[in-house]
Amino acid sequence: MSPLLTVENLRVRSGDRLLASLDSLQVDRGECAAIVGESGSGKTTTLNAMLGLTDGLTVSGRIAVGGVDVVGADERALGRIRGSKVALISQSPQDSLNPTMRLGTLLRRVLARHGVRGAEARERTGEALGSVLLDPALLRRYPHQVSGGQAQRFAIATAVALRADVILADEPTSALDVTVQAAVLGLLTRLREDHGIALVFVSHDLAVVSGIADQVVVMRDGRVVESGPAAGVLSRPSAAYTRELLDAVPAIGEGPC
């Protein structure tokens, strides 16, 4: 079976400046690839390229999501890919939700945009909320009336309701407190196991990455400095930069207090 996500020879440039490059990445059903690196290394640009969100930039190479090519696709094709094939979960989902609409209306509209209406929409909504353990009563609330953790669960439920094959998660837990963070990470892991979702997880937090990723891509200044199976990259890094990132992770129990 072909991987759910394939990237080959990706280059994203702004004029002459290389913002992100990735020679090869394959993420299979149920797998998680993490992209790590310091601020400005090109992580978000890489994710955006996977969604075709590269206005004003020059993109070359190949990205295929669920067998559909993203690079070079027109807006109509991208509209079909986004949501139904690939969904984005951002750092602050509340900011990307229309504040004037209840969550239920937002979800209904997203599903309708992908042709899912009526009984089918209700059934998928119920299933999706169940899979992220969200009380359906929350659908009557507006975005500002839910917590960060609930908003993140809602974003994940939207991806599940759309039956996205690939979830792109851009620092999905960095705005959450530690217990909510653990719950959201556990949820993403369960979705991979139960629904076979492929996950691309962007983070600068190697402690979080070590608990969730099968593969790790380490980026710096728009280039990959090291990549491979998570266990190898995180326990026996070959690049000095990866070692620096790992050295910056406090050991468990080694806190300021």
Ligand SMILES: Nc1ncnc2c1ncn2[C@@H]1O[C@H](COP(=O)(O)OP(=O)(O)OP(=O)(O)O)[C@@H](O)[C@H]1O
């Ligand atoms: N549309 C754009 N046009 C020009 N430059 C851009 C554009 N988008 C991003 N950049 C630049 O590309 C570089 C990589 O940015 P990117 O957001 O991908 O980094 P990042 O690793 O995700 O950082 P962070 O962890 O801070 O989010 C940065 O220098 C940024 O300023």
